[in-house]
Amino acid sequence: MMGRETAVALLLATACGDSGNTTAGADGTETQASTTDTSAGTAGDPTGGASDSETGTPTTSAGSNSGASETATTTTTGETATTSTTAPTTETGPDTTTTTTSPGTTTEETTSDTTTTGDTTTTGDTTMGVDDTGVSSTTADTTTSTSEPDTTTGDLPCGSVLKATIRDFAFAHPDFENYSGNGAYKGLVEQNLGPDEKPTYAHPGPTPQTSGPAAFAQWYNDVPGVNHTFQVDLPLTEVQPGLYQFADNTFFPIDGLGFGNEGQPNNFAFTTEIHTTFFYNGGEVFTFIGDDDVWVFINGKLALDLGGLHPQLQDSVNLDNAANALGIVKGMSYSLDVFHAERHTNESNFRIDTTIACFVPM
Structure with missing residues (x-):
């Protein structure tokens, strides 16, 4: 009996001990309990919310005994930073420049550079965003520059070299x-240039200077x-x-070529x-000096x-005296076509003298 009473006493003493320890x-078995601070974090506490920095390391503070907690996650992809907050109590400072997927401040920047071929280049920079008040705003800066064409007169690129096609024939x-002849034989060709931009033979058959239209058609065609x-x-x-x-008073541009000198x-x-x-x-004048056949067409008309x-x-x-006949007016560009035969x-x-200052090779 005495042993059972002693055991009961010991059991009662243990049950009435310090409940804060075990x-x-x-x-x-006995387990040691831990005691934690039950005060909740606030937005003003640096340990209570997400950092104001775009790429700062987020922190987490413990909540009350209920187990609530705040978690801030920052994800950066390319040039866009995204902050996602799962707790509705998180506050974002007014200087935040990050992009959040939950309600908050959103900033989106788009820059476009466009180049247009030709003589004009346009560069546009556009920034769109939402300010601290949640109102969308757009700012556009556009600069347009136009390069000067490579010209000396009007819109035409002027040159000082005439491009010539030489066709060699056999004797x-x-x-x-x-x-043979000792003077010009006028009227061999029509007054207007043909639709193929070649002179048109003006006779149905031979003349004292030519054998006929079929042979003449070969002069300026391959x-x-x-x-x-x-x-x-x-x-x-x-x-x-x-x-x-x-x-050039010895105008022989293809010596030894083609059919040769024969x-x-x-x-x-x-x-x-x-x-x-x-x-x-x-006020321009065009002069030709040479031999043999020469025809000069201006604006498609025989000049x-x-x-x-x-x-x-x-x-x-x-050109001023012949302007009406040629159908030309000052301030405009016109075709000039020269056909020669040796x-x-x-x-x-072969000699050209002219006061025409602006030629454009075709």
Whole structure:
């Protein structure tokens, strides 16, 4: 009996001990309990909410005994920072520049740079966002610059070199080395340039200077087995203020080429074709000096006619005097087409004098 009373007393003493130190586990063991601060974090406490920095490390504070907690997560992708807050009590400072997926401040910036080919470049920078009051605002800055065209007159790029097409013929061609003459034979071609931008033969058959339309059609067209084609440059030089010239009294641009010189010191049998555009300011004069056939068309109309086989001859056109006939007005650009033929041995002269200051090779 005495032993059982002693055991009961001991059991009662243990049950009445300090409850703050030990607790009984389910398996009869003793477990040490911990005591924590039950005060909740606030927005003003640096440990109670997300950092104001876009990329700062978020912190977490313990809540009350109910187990509530705040968690701030920052995710950055490319150039956009995203802050997501799961607790509704989190406050964001007025200087926040991050982007949040929950209700809060949103800032989005878009920059576009656009370049337009041609002579104009446009650059646009646009920023869109929501300010601290939640009102959307847009700011656009646009700068447009236009580069100057590579011109000296109007909108045309001026040059000082005429591009010429040379076609070589054999002496056996019916229109080369078979005729002779001592003066211009006018009227071999029509007054207007043909739809193919070539001179049109004006006769149904032969003339004292030509064999007929079929042979003439080969002069300024590529015909395999009949001619060989070459490209040459004819540079214009300003020989005095406002006067431009190309002059060659031994004009043999294709010696040894094509059908060759055919026993002659030079290659005499060839034609020359030039297409260009010029700007008409007023007062211009165009002069040609040479042999043999030469036709000059301005705005598609015959301006100079030195057709036929002949020694060196000269002719000029004053554009102001011929403006009505040519259908040209000042301040506009027009086509200028030159057709030449060297058809007989003896000499070859080719000279252009002009006050036209702006040629545009085609």
